[in-house]
Amino acid sequence: MTHIEITYLINSLHSKELIDAIRVEQTIEYPFELAPTWIQEQIVGKVVSQKEFDKTRTEVTISYNSEITGFEIGQMLNVIWGNVSLFRDVKITKINFPDSFLTKFKGPRFGIEGLRNSFKAKKRPILATALKPMGLTSSELAKMAAIMVKAGIDFIKDDHSLANQKWAVWNERVKIISDAVSEANAKFNRNSVYAPSMNRPAEQILDAALKAKGLGCGAVLVLPGISGFDTMRAIADSDDFALPIMSHPANLGSYIMNPNHGFNHEIIFSTFKRISGADMSIFPNFAGRFSFSKEECLTIANSCRDKLANLKTIMPTVGGGMTLDRINEIVDFYGNDTVLLIGGALHRGDLLENASRFREIIEQFEN
Amino acid sequence: MTHIEITYLINSLHSKELIDAIRVEQTIEYPFELAPTWIQEQIVGKVVSQKEFDKTRTEVTISYNSEITGFEIGQMLNVIWGNVSLFRDVKITKINFPDSFLTKFKGPRFGIEGLRNSFKAKKRPILATALKPMGLTSSELAKMAAIMVKAGIDFIKDDHSLANQKWAVWNERVKIISDAVSEANAKFNRNSVYAPSMNRPAEQILDAALKAKGLGCGAVLVLPGISGFDTMRAIADSDDFALPIMSHPANLGSYIMNPNHGFNHEIIFSTFKRISGADMSIFPNFAGRFSFSKEECLTIANSCRDKLANLKTIMPTVGGGMTLDRINEIVDFYGNDTVLLIGGALHRGDLLENASRFREIIEQFEN
Numbered sequence: 073m074t075h076i077e078i079t080y081l082i083n084s085l086h087s088k089e090l091i092d093a094i095r096v097e098q099t100i101e102y103p104f105e106l107a108p109t110w111i112q113e114q115i116v117g118k119v120v121s122q123k124e125f126d127k128t129r130t131e132v133t134i135s136y137n138s139e140i141t142g143f144e145i146g147q148m149l150n151v152i153w154g155n156v157s158l159f160r161d162v163k164i165t166k167i168n169f170p171d172s173f174l175t176k177f178k179g180p181r182f183g184i185e186g187l188r189n190s191f192k193a194k195k196r197p198i199l200a201t202a203l204k205p206m207g208l209t210s211s212e213l214a215k216m217a218a219i220m221v222k223a224g225i226d227f228i229k230d231d232h233s234l235a236n237q238k239w240a241v242w243n244e245r246v247k248i249i250s251d252a253v254s255e256a257n258a259k260f261n262r263n264s265v266y267a268p269s270m271n272r273p274a275e276q277i278l279d280a281a282l283k284a285k286g287l288g289c290g291a292v293l294v295l296p297g298i299s300g301f302d303t304m305r306a307i308a309d310s311d312d313f314a315l316p317i318m319s320h321p322a323n324l325g326s327y328i329m330n331p332n333h334g335f336n337h338e339i340i341f342s343t344f345k346r347i348s349g350a351d352m353s354i355f356p357n358f359a360g361r362f363s364f365s366k367e368e369c370l371t372i373a374n375s376c377r378d379k380l381a382n383l384k385t386i387m388p389t390v391g392g393g394m395t396l397d398r399i400n401e402i403v404d405f406y407g408n409d410t411v412l413l414i415g416g417a418l419h420r421g422d423l424l425e426n427a428s429r430f431r432e433i434i435e436q437f438e439n
Numbered sequence: 440m441t442h443i444e445i446t447y448l449i450n451s452l453h454s455k456e457l458i459d460a461i462r463v464e465q466t467i468e469y470p471f472e473l474a475p476t477w478i479q480e481q482i483v484g485k486v487v488s489q490k491e492f493d494k495t496r497t498e499v500t501i502s503y504n505s506e507i508t509g510f511e512i513g514q515m516l517n518v519i520w521g522n523v524s525l526f527r528d529v530k531i532t533k534i535n536f537p538d539s540f541l542t543k544f545k546g547p548r549f550g551i552e553g554l555r556n557s558f559k560a561k562k563r564p565i566l567a568t569a570l571k572p573m574g575l576t577s578s579e580l581a582k583m584a585a586i587m588v589k590a591g592i593d594f595i596k597d598d599h600s601l602a603n604q605k606w607a608v609w610n611e612r613v614k615i616i617s618d619a620v621s622e623a624n625a626k627f628n629r630n631s632v633y634a635p636s637m638n639r640p641a642e643q644i645l646d647a648a649l650k651a652k653g654l655g656c657g658a659v660l661v662l663p664g665i666s667g668f669d670t671m672r673a674i675a676d677s678d679d680f681a682l683p684i685m686s687h688p689a690n691l692g693s694y695i696m697n698p699n700h701g702f703n704h705e706i707i708f709s710t711f712k713r714i715s716g717a718d719m720s721i722f723p724n725f726a727g728r729f730s731f732s733k734e735e736c737l738t739i740a741n742s743c744r745d746k747l748a749n750l751k752t753i754m755p756t757v758g759g760g761m762t763l764d765r766i767n768e769i770v771d772f773y774g775n776d777t778v779l780l781i782g783g784a785l786h787r788g789d790l791l792e793n794a795s796r797f798r799e800i801i802e803q804f805e806n
Binding site: 098099100101102103106107108110111114115139140141142144145146147149150151153154155156157158159160202204205206207208231232233235236237238271272273274275278295297298299300302303305306310321322323324325326327329330333334356363364415416417419420 | 465466467468469470473474475477478481482506507508509511512513514516517518520521522523524525526527569571572573574575598599600602603604605638639640641642645662664665666667669670672673677688689690691692693694696697700701723730731782783784786787
């Protein structure tokens with residue numbers, strides 16, 4: 073029997089009651105004293121350590137038999153945060169998964185090494201951009217994509233807001249942009265990939281991923297906060313699909329924006345994404361228009377590249393209000409094993425010029 | 440062109456900048472001044488009203504062209520909360536969907552009227568319970584289910600923690616319990632339904648719902664916070680499936696537990712669930728072991744039963760630490776169009792006796 077250890081920071085005067093509630097609630101959800109002895113002993117969570125910082129702040133680590141997850145992502149999330157999400161003032165600051173749990177998951181198919189091979193980028197950061205704004209036609213977006221290929225952007229994704237709107241419906245858009253990227257790759261001797269957004273209806277999403285591949289897309293963008301972490305895992309696990317996955321943070325702010333509730337950033341943006349098969353995890357850079365601190369960003373990036381049983385390391389993907397004149401500072405901060413995602417800022421002035429400059433700056437890091 | 444109006448409560452000294460950021464971020468995510476004029480005018484969100492309560496609290500309503508959702512649940516969630524979830528101190532307190540948007544969705548297939556017909560319950564509340572605890576075998580859970588049928592519990596669901604654990608694997612469990620419920624229905628002249636938990640892997644969930652139906656299950660339990668709201672919609676929309684759906688709040692606490700971030704309770708537990716096809720929405724009762732206030736609970740219940748374009752009204756389903764001696768008070772508070780979900784408390788003492796007493800108390804409300 074191996075165990076998952078979850079550390080909770082509890083901000084409450086009633087930490088004792090809360091701790092008892094959590095270990096029962098997240099397992100048997102049943103009066104403890106009525107459960108058979110073996111269930112009390114082997115299934116209900118057990119406190120393994122506890123530290124009282126002051127009257128209202130207690131840190132507690134509870135261990136759970138990993139069998140209660142059934143070794144599936146959905147039940148893993150349910151054990152970790154299902155009903156406890158409805159308790160006030162409980163924050164999960166750390167999770168230790170045993171290797172015997174993690175080895176049940178394939179995780180990222182490509183990871184840092186696989187991405188470096190496919191982009192023929194030995195040392196430098198990977199360049200990424202987004203096709204936007206919503207409202208442009210598929211052909212307009214395709215022209216934009218061709219410029220990005222010419223400039224040498226490695227990874228060209230749909231803006232995360234592009235779903236199936238009438239201005240550029242999914243089927244048409246993915247074909248037209250994918251064709252434009254292939255053509256431009258041949259013409260300019262590049263190997264850029266186009267990643268359509270997989271914000272598709274649940275019953276179509278796996279087929280849509282295969283369709284994207286069939287149309288020549290080299291990767292996809294998945295929004296696990298909307299489609300579900302396990303949907304991302306299903307796409308990653310598909311041997312018929314077998315392309316890199318970039319994951320987007322949409323809707324995931326709910327889990328990490330509150331100091332006394334939810335999760336530490338790296339659990340959502342690195343650990344869960346990695347177990348669920350993302351090769352790249354987008355998160356907003358500090359000092360952009362979002363609210364992550366420098367430390368939170370670095371913790372995510374480090375966690376993406378830390379050892380985690382058999383799971384490949386993945387590329388932290390930094391985006392959100394980034395500009396060309398900050399690239400050196402950003403690479404210096406995150407290191408080379410990073411994807412730099414610059415969207416809107418490339419459009420101020422001449423797009424080809426800006427995108428080419430982006431590549432030029434990044435090329436320096438190859439040597 | 441019709442619009443979705445979203446009201447945000449902003450707790451910040453920088454509300455002006457935040458409001459501009461939100462209306463651009465949730466649409467074009469691109470420098471406003473660089474977008475074509477028609478996109479600025481027709482796609483970017485527009486402030487329709489604004490109220491400053493004090494220096495740090497501003498309420499603003501922004502209207503969005505409903506076409507930007509593509510009339511799909513995934514992109515609806517993305518427009519409403521995608522990137523703004525990563526902003527601090529923004530809470531969504533109200534959403535007005537135009538009828539032209541809502542009529543694109545089928546919503547709940549059964550709703551209150553359909554549930555009343557299938558349970559042959561004209562006026563009384565519906566009785567529900569959960570099979571638990573995790574760790575019991577399928578046969579033990581099936582025996583428990585048969586007792587519930589005998590007592591006259593309408594709706595018998597898997598505990599939400601039952602997924603595919605070795606003690607009662609999904610395929611086996613669903614068959615054994617479903618058989619036991621059918622047998623008991625015949626024997627005791629009841630029409631109880633068994634609802635297995637659909638916490639299944641993403642690529643199997645739709646097939647699993649059909650399998651459950653094939654095995655004789657009369658409904659299912661879906662966890663939209665884990666499987667995704669659109670997955671619930673896909674199950675509800677399937678004409679081959681066509682059974683009632685009870686939705687569980689697991690993981691949804693992230694969206695509603697923080698006074699300055701997320702959503703008002705009824706948006707998540709009523710509006711989103713209803714658009715996504717739930718016939719019953721479980722939420723924790725006030726004064727139980729969770730943290731919802733009396734007012735929050737009532738707002739959810741009322742919203743489940745309010746007019747919402749063409750979408751059927753649904754049954755608020757109250758659970759969490761409820762006991763038999765509180766039923767009269769609870770029905771008095773919520774009204775008869777309610778599902779009462781009592782789990783653990785039925786097991787203190789004799790199960791058949793308690794469950795029969797539960798039915799007996801509820802029967803009074805039929806007349």
